[in-house]
Amino acid sequence: MLNFRNKIVELIKGEVDSLSREEIEESIETPPSYDMGDYAFPAFKLSKVFKKAPNIIAEELVSKFDENPYFEKVESAGPYVNFFINKSKLIETVMEEIKEKGNKYGSSDIGEGKKVIMEYSSPNIAKPFHIGHIRTTVIGNALHKIYKFLGFDTVAINHLGDYGTQFGMLIAAYKKWGDREVIENDPINELLKLYIKFNEEAEKNEALKDEARYWFRELEEKNEEALELWKWIRKISLKEFNKVYDMLNIEFDTYAGESFYSDKMPKVIKELEDKNLLKESEGAHLVDLEEYGMPPALIKKKDGSSLYTTRDIAAAIYRKDYYDFYKNIYVVASQQNLHFKQWIKVVELMGYEWAKDCIHVPFGMVSLEDGTLSTRRGKVIFLEDVLNKAVESTFKIIEERNPDLDNKEEVAKQVGVGAVVFQELFNQRIKDYVFSWDRTLSFEGETGPYVQYTHARANSLLEKGKFNIEDNVDYTLLDSDIEIDISRLLYNFPQVIVDAMKKNEPYFITRQIVEIAKMFNKFYNSSPILIEDEELRKSRLMLTYGVKEVIKTGLGLLGIEAPNRM
């Protein structure tokens, strides 16, 4: 595909030697409106070099760029040099590229040979998968797909919370009040009940906490009974989680969670001691980080057992050895910012230069209208319920508007789940939000169903118009403002994917496909597509095809399906 920015860099570089190609590339901007041009080069920085007013420099530059095949017009506007792209070249290059690459349009090999670890979702065993888990799960999945699409060699890790004192609690609670059959029938809820009951009782009776600690120690010592219970609880919980993962169409490469690293920690503690990083304080062992403006990182408890900082350090070291990662990414809530800063600093202090490749990708908090989520107090909204409710609402809408649709259940699932996922990936990760049923179940405006609807509509046009990708198309017929606007958005799509990867922000893609859908709907409402004139029809269908492909790819990267009918 033609790279218009590079063409501008070449033109400017030909006239101005004092700026490097990179500097020129970086200063190229998009004007506020396309009436003013497709790209703009501001001359402010040159005014110091040439000791002239920027608007004079801009004028002088323009006079040198008259005849050029890639830009139909170059003009100055005050201090800016504005470039107007050659529209037929733009449309032709983007359409030919989409035609050639199809559903691979926007992919690349920039990540070739680089291993990227994406740790996300990571629910706690025996606790419900609630609305609070949706963010890490959905953001992580999207990032995983984005990196993969850009050629990175990815590993999706579900770092299950399957170890720790809480397990001692569960085992103790099960031994006191548990019933295997009851739990088998409704694992998460029953285990949650045990968990809540144990916490309530433990507040009244301190001795229970000792029992929990006892059972956790037994588990670590590989006591057969404890081990068997642990395996069983882990298995039935995972089975429940997989219901949600199936609905979301998410798979992991490994479920190596906390337990997996439990035997890798003593070595780390020893290493910290050998490197003189460990300090004793009030019976516990820690790494002092005062020098770096952070509270100390606790490594070993009074009783000798380890903490999750130790576990994360051990996991990172293991992963470096085993995978030799290029980036080791953690999609974990912003509440853990300090924790990540601490342990990554400790890894750095241990002398591992790859500490900088461990990246925490934080996101904001979800709360309920009446306050914070709390598993212990049973104040949660289950993710499964959210998804099911969205699917039900969608099903009703389909019954109303498109009752003859084939496989309504399947489509309702794709659209309902898609709506939830889309909403989750629509804004910057860091923003907190309050969960609202109204918002989750609204399918109008900038929503997943809107984009999916546009896709289905485009598909229907292609079918009715008997679109054939082999047809030769006269691109010069696509010359209206809307058609060019659409082409520009399609043209920018590959760059948007790269930006999304660089910033670990899937919403760049969400916003781009919304823009494409909006522009296409505008086009659809203003220009007939299935018309008599064969040449014109073919060209408009080609544009429709481009829109359909890019929307589908974009949705796919977000983990959302694109049904052909809905």
Place this chain on the structure above:
RNA sequence: GUACCCUUAGCUCAGCUGGAUAGAGUGUCUGACUACGAAUCAGAAGGUCGGGGGUUCGAAUCCCUCAGGGUACGCCA
């Protein structure tokens, strides 16, 4: 108490590494279905970018400060 994050239209949010007149959606009001799919489109109204300083040719964007909200701070993860 200390550190970090957030604050843009009634509501929910965009605004690319500072750049040309601050944009969407939603809600409100108005208009378009015997129409290629109305989960759509067109239009109107709606903003001292939390307040105040500073840096700069230029600040919603960078720095300082104040206010409001949130999160985290040694034996949970």
